[in-house]
Amino acid sequence: MSGQHQTAMSFSPRRVAAMMLRYWYLLRSSWPRLLDLVYCPTVQMITWGFLQYYITTNAGFFARAGGTFIGAVLLWDILFRGQLGFSISFLEEMWSRNIGNLMMSPLRPFEFITALMVMSVVRLSIGAVPVTFLAIAFFGFNLYGLGLALVAFFLNLMLTSWAIGSFVSGLILRNGMGAENLAWSIMFLFMPLTCVYYPVSTLPVWLQPVAWILPPTYVFEGMRALLIQKVFRPELMLDALALNAVLFAGGVFAFLKLLQSARRHGSLMQTGE
Amino acid sequence: MCAMPDSPPIAVDRLVKIYKTIPAVDGISFTLAPGSITGLLGGNGAGKTTTIATIMGLTTPTAGRVTVLGADMPRQRYRVLQRMNFESPYVEVPMRLTVRQNMTVFGMLYGVEDLRGRIAQLGRELDLTDLLDRPTGRLSAGQKTRVSLAKALINNPDVLLLDEPTASLDPDTADWVRAHLARYCRERHATVLLASHNMTEVERLCERVIIMKRGRIEDDDTPAKLLARYGRRTLEEVFLDVARGNGESREAAQ
Numbered sequence: 091m092s093g094q095h096q097t098a099m100s101f102s103p104r105r106v107a108a109m110m111l112r113y114w115y116l117l118r119s120s121w122p123r124l125l126d127l128v129y130c131p132t133v134q135m136i137t138w139g140f141l142q143y144y145i146t147t148n149a150g151f152f153a154r155a156g157g158t159f160i161g162a163v164l165l166w167d168i169l170f171r172g173q174l175g176f177s178i179s180f181l182e183e184m185w186s187r188n189i190g191n192l193m194m195s196p197l198r199p200f201e202f203i204t205a206l207m208v209m210s211v212v213r214l215s216i217g218a219v220p221v222t223f224l225a226i227a228f229f230g231f232n233l234y235g236l237g238l239a240l241v242a243f244f245l246n247l248m249l250t251s252w253a254i255g256s257f258v259s260g261l262i263l264r265n266g267m268g269a270e271n272l273a274w275s276i277m278f279l280f281m282p283l284t285c286v287y288y289p290v291s292t293l294p295v296w297l298q299p300v301a302w303i304l305p306p307t308y309v310f311e312g313m314r315a316l317l318i319q320k321v322f323r324p325e326l327m328l329d330a331l332a333l334n335a336v337l338f339a340g341g342v343f344a345f346l347k348l349l350q351s352a353r354r355h356g357s358l359m360q361t362g363e
Numbered sequence: 364m365c366a367m368p369d370s371p372p373i374a375v376d377r378l379v380k381i382y383k384t385i386p387a388v389d390g391i392s393f394t395l396a397p398g399s400i401t402g403l404l405g406g407n408g409a410g411k412t413t414t415i416a417t418i419m420g421l422t423t424p425t426a427g428r429v430t431v432l433g434a435d436m437p438r439q440r441y442r443v444l445q446r447m448n449f450e451s452p453y454v455e456v457p458m459r460l461t462v463r464q465n466m467t468v469f470g471m472l473y474g475v476e477d478l479r480g481r482i483a484q485l486g487r488e489l490d491l492t493d494l495l496d497r498p499t500g501r502l503s504a505g506q507k508t509r510v511s512l513a514k515a516l517i518n519n520p521d522v523l524l525l526d527e528p529t530a531s532l533d534p535d536t537a538d539w540v541r542a543h544l545a546r547y548c549r550e551r552h553a554t555v556l557l558a559s560h561n562m563t564e565v566e567r568l569c570e571r572v573i574i575m576k577r578g579r580i581e582d583d584d585t586p587a588k589l590l591a592r593y594g595r596r597t598l599e600e601v602f603l604d605v606a607r608g609n610g611e612s613r614e615a616a617q
Contacts, residue, residue: 100441108471115464116457119498182457190454191514194419195472196444353437356382356422359412359453 101204105197109205110212113179117213127217131167135221138163139229158317159287160231164222165313166286169247169306170277171217175210176255177273184267193358199346206259207252239316242327243309249334250305251277253341260348264357286310305330305337370433372397372522372554373418378427380413380578387413389578390427395571398552400545402565404598405575406606411558412453414575415524418556419449431522443522445473450515451526455507458500462491462510465499466517473518485513489543505536512540516547523548525557529564537561541568562599572598574605581605 117123142159183189192202225231233240258276261269283297284306290298301307308330315321352358373395380388388410395401403411416422417429420437428435434442456465463482470478486492489509494502499510508529515523528544529537545568548555559565565572566586574582574589582589582605586598593601 102474104474105472108468111471112457112460112464112468115460115468119459186457186459187453187455188457190421190451191456191469192472193421194444194447194449195469196441196474197472198441350423353421353423356380356387356413356416358421359416 099198099200101198101200102196105201106205106208109197109202110208113182113205113209114212116182117216124216127171127213128220131171131217131221132224134163134167135160135225136228139225139231143229158314160225160229161233161236161313161317162286162310164218164225164233165243165247165309166281167218167221168214168244169251169280169284171214172210172248172251173255173258173277174273175213176206176252177258179206179209179213180255180259180262181270181273184262184270189263190358199349200342203252203256203342203345206255207248210251210255211248236313236316239312239322239327242324243313246305246309246327246330246334249331249338253334253337254280256338256341256345260345263345263352264348264355266357280304280306283307284310289314303333305333308333370430371395372432373556374428374430375414375418376428376430378414378417378429379425380410380417380422381425386578388417391575391578391580392427393573393580393583395554395556397554398548399571400548400555400557400569402569402572403556403558403575404560404562404565404572404602405558408577409575410578411575412451412526415449415451415526415556415558419447419524420444445518446520447522447524448473448515448518448520449524449526450511450528451524452530453526456499456510456514459498461496461498462502462513463495465510466495466513469514470517475518481517485516489513489516505532508532508536508540512543519551521551521553523553523555525555525559527559527561528557529559529561537564544568562597562602566598574602576605 138159183192222233225233236243254276258269258273261272283293283301284304285293285301286306290301290307290311293301308326312323312326312330315323315326371394375394376392378388378391379386391410391414403414405411413422417424418431418436420440423437430436432443432446434440456469460468466482466485467478470481475481482495483492486495489512491506491509491513494506494510499507502510508531512528515525525544529540532540541564544555547553555568557565557569570585572582572584572586572589573580582592584592589598589601590596593604595601595604
């Protein structure tokens, strides 16, 4: 029994590499896919950059809070694009009706999830890195000026995005393409609660505990502390990391359970609506 | 990774699969001999695809047991998936990738040694050499089927599950695919379970035929014995007898 368990749990870097290669071939073969990675973050950053520029020239507080909007939009993009990168790579398998081939192959669910996680970072890098340089060029906002804090922000946001991506992918496996819209929209549910553009104290008192159970809230609060008060608050990052560990484990567990349910309901052979 | 020494390649024991309240497979049992080619016949909704999906580990049985090379499916599937493969009209290989890219990805997933050599060999055997660097989506239906077959054979499987392998192919290509499958099984001593609506195909390839109807096995024998039992000249006539219940009425009359 333990042998069987080991076999089911074994992890092959070669199979992960195979999946990454598959997504890389796909990205390379399609310039609209590449363009899509850059276009939305750029438009978003420019819009918010101009808004930031407008209010910093008209209000004293915002003049002191330099860069919080552009910083928030760039960090939000890490969260949103990270999840989207994970989910779109997964959706590519559904769109191409390849999921049955993968589920029938020796690829383990953990290997599949790992490949999707790595590809979300690759896709994010292709899309977001050029945008961060544009932010420097257009608005003089240097995201890399956040230093080591940026690493903590990035790690926490990516963990959240992978957790949500795993959960949504499981829902699509179980319920078919009818659940596809969730991949595009689920992160917006978090937007008002994670306080991307405003402090948690802005929320009604009864809603604030809800905000504090979401790891990205700590990241955006931490970013504002760094940009406005010039203070890095490591305790916020550690709290976020602890919550993310729970959220990520929950996301992967949900994926595995939904996959199991998909096997029971025969959904893996019917990948339509 | 080895199968139990005496375990059959595929053993289905009182398999039941119910989707919500609808029984798709209703207590079927059969065992396949090593190196055999078996046809799984039945009309639409007979339960063929569900049976194959359960053997592949894509669906979980409601009741009963399926083993492949001694491994309980789907619980122990990772013990044997490297030695199995399949082709089905319900799945496709990614269309934007070239044939070579697809073969590379699937070869890596299945842990194929000397992958370049294996791709070149399949290219020669399946007449794909000139197509290897073309996007799969730009190939004709017949060429795509050969690519799907190449994917199904990339790991030299001991157990091969085929669901309508020649559907939508012209007679010449279909004949070519059948000849290749027969040669592969002979040389590799592989076990094949083939679901098909094409009776000519089944007659030509299969040494045993299992006929399903409404989730149950209606008959199970060699093509020759089935023809004799139903007093028919072709499997198509036998199939029609079973589908329309003529066999039962003849038995009742006797």
